[in-house]
Every structure is written in C-alpha cells, then in structure tokens.
Amino acid sequence: MELGIHIPVFDIDGGTTAIAGELARVGSAAEAAGAAWLSFMDHYFQIEQTGLPPEAGMLEGYTTLGYLAAHTSAIDLGLLVTGVTYRHPGLLAKIVTTLDVLSGGRAVLGIGAAWYEREHHGLGVPFPPLAERFERLEETLRICGQMWDPDNNGPFQGKHYQLAETLCSPQPVSRPRILIGGGGERKTLRLVARYGDACNLFASAPEDVGHKLEVLRRHCDDAGRDYAEIRKTITVGTPRPSPETRAEFVRQMARYAQLGVHTAIVSPVTGSPAAWIDAMAPAVAQLAELG
Numbered sequence: 001m002e003l004g005i006h007i008p009v010f011d012i013d014g015g016t017t018a019i020a021g022e023l024a025r026v027g028s029a030a031e032a033a034g035a036a037w038l039s040f041m042d043h044y045f046q047i048e049q050t051g052l053p054p055e056a057g058m059l060e061g062y063t064t065l066g067y068l069a070a071h072t073s074a075i076d077l078g079l080l081v082t083g084v085t086y087r088h089p090g091l092l093a094k095i096v097t098t099l100d101v102l103s104g105g106r107a108v109l110g111i112g113a114a115w116y117e118r119e120h121h122g123l124g125v126p127f128p129p130l131a132e133r134f135e136r137l138e139e140t141l142r143i144c145g146q147m148w149d150p151d152n153n154g155p156f157q158g159k160h161y162q163l164a165e166t167l168c169s170p171q172p173v174s175r176p177r178i179l180i181g182g183g184g185e186r187k188t189l190r191l192v193a194r195y196g197d198a199c200n201l202f203a204s205a206p207e208d209v210g211h212k213l214e215v216l217r218r219h220c221d222d223a224g225r226d227y228a229e230i231r232k233t234i235t236v237g238t239p240r241p242s243p244e245t246r247a248e249f250v251r252q253m254a255r256y257a258q259l260g261v262h263t264a265i266v267s268p269v270t271g272s273p274a275a276w277i278d279a280m281a282p283a284v285a286q287l288a289e290l291g
Helices: 016-033 061-069 089-103 117-123 130-147 188-195 206-223 243-258 273-280 282-288
Strands: 002-007 037-040 076-079 107-112 177-181 198-202 231-235 263-266
Touching (some): 002 016, 002 273, 002 282, 016 061, 037 061, 037 263, 061 076, 089 130, 107 130, 130 177, 130 188, 177 188, 206 243, 243 273, 243 282
Parallel strands (some): 002 037, 002 263, 076 107, 107 177, 198 231, 231 263
16 A cells, blocks of 8 residues: 655645745645655645645646646645536647646546635636536546547637637646546546546545445446546545554455545644654555555
C-alpha cells in the first residue's frame, strides 16, 4: 500500500507571504518521504469539514498544482477532486494537459459531481441539480477522452456541451489517469467502471469500503471492464491520522490493504504541513509492508 498526501489547509504559519515557501517544502517533504500522491482540494471557499470557516484560506487548485510541478520531480499531482461545475470541460482538459506537459507526465484528473452549493452561489457559478451534474460529469469524461485522442479532433455533441473541435495540442506526455471521487453506488461507481482509472472512497470502515468495491466489481462486469485495472484509493479522515497516531493508522490500514486498496491518502491540517509530512514519513515503509 502507498501513502498519499492531501493538503486542505492554506492558513500557514507566518501568514499569506509564507504560503509559497511552505508549499515548496511540502513538495520536497512528500517526495523525500516516498509518498506516491500529492493533491489539493478544488474549492473556491474553505470547507467546514476541515474545522475552519469558509472565510479561511483557499487557493485555486490548478494554479497550485502548476507551482508544485516546478518544485517536485516524481510524485503524481492532482486535485481531490475537481468539481465538474467549476470549469468548461474543454478548458479543463486543456488545463490538465498543460499540467501533464509541464510536470513531465505526472498529472492525474481527479473529478467528481461537485457539492458545495455556497461557493457556487457566492461566486455566481451555476449549480444545477444533482442529476444534471452527473450528466455533465459523464459528458466531461467523454470530452476529456476525445481531447486526449490525437486521432480525433472532431466535434462533440452532447446534451449539455457542444464542441466544434476537440483540438488539444500539444497532447499530454502520457494520457492523464482519471480518478473519480465518491462512493455513490448507482451513478458514481458506474462511471468509474466505464471511464475511470482509479476511484477514491472515504475510509469510513473496512466493511463499507469492501461493499463499495464489490459494487464497483459488478459495474465492471456489466461494462466488460477488468476490475483489476482500476486503482483503489481511500481518503482517511475519521479519526484523522497524525504522526502521534501513526502506528495505529498503519494497523487500521492493514484491513483495507486486504481489500485491495492501493493508496491511503492522509491530510495535515496544521499550519506547518511540511514538518507534519516529515514526521509521518515512516508510514510509507510501514504501509509498503502491508502489500
């Protein structure tokens, strides 16, 4: 099992002018630890699940990833996860392509149906009903696939999006992997089976994750997809792991590893995330022993 690092908090010790330097240290610390994944949230406002108010700091996700691409050399980079409502899909594919080219092929498109209504209304971004957001999510996945097909620059005609040309030049260094976030059994996991290279589930309990993975397996069977092709990732948040509880965290992850989970993603919520990652680093080798 691999360790992933997810940064949700930008209220950095030292204030706004300290953010850039601390994030550069985060990239160095994550790579020095041997972590396989580095991500940020994709939000306009901070989310209350971090324990902070909406007014707390939040950076634009892809700009932040571009900065980290210049301060890392090996770790995969993505957002956990892009809200489908935040950017037009053609522009999103172009943004992720740019990140992939400038990072040397390390971009991952993490994407989901979006949920945070307040930030949409706050900044005047349309927030359609859930069913429509899922329709838009599937069209976006299809558009990205077409944008990343060098032999298909033709039009795309969907219910919600119409593109006269799906031209994307240069093409990515390597086609970005698609990680679809969420555990909805009827829609989200069906989209994972049809379009995803990875899924991301909340580590609520091994029994819950095991059930979700069995649902995903059935969707793969229905779609004629090899279930083993899909990387399984979990976000570990309740209780939130810390360097002080690292041994217990690794013990808890053993049951998820037995289910076939590839990556456990943890989040520092301190003002000094690089130091937190340094202290958490021994978990990388400990998780690797789980298989």
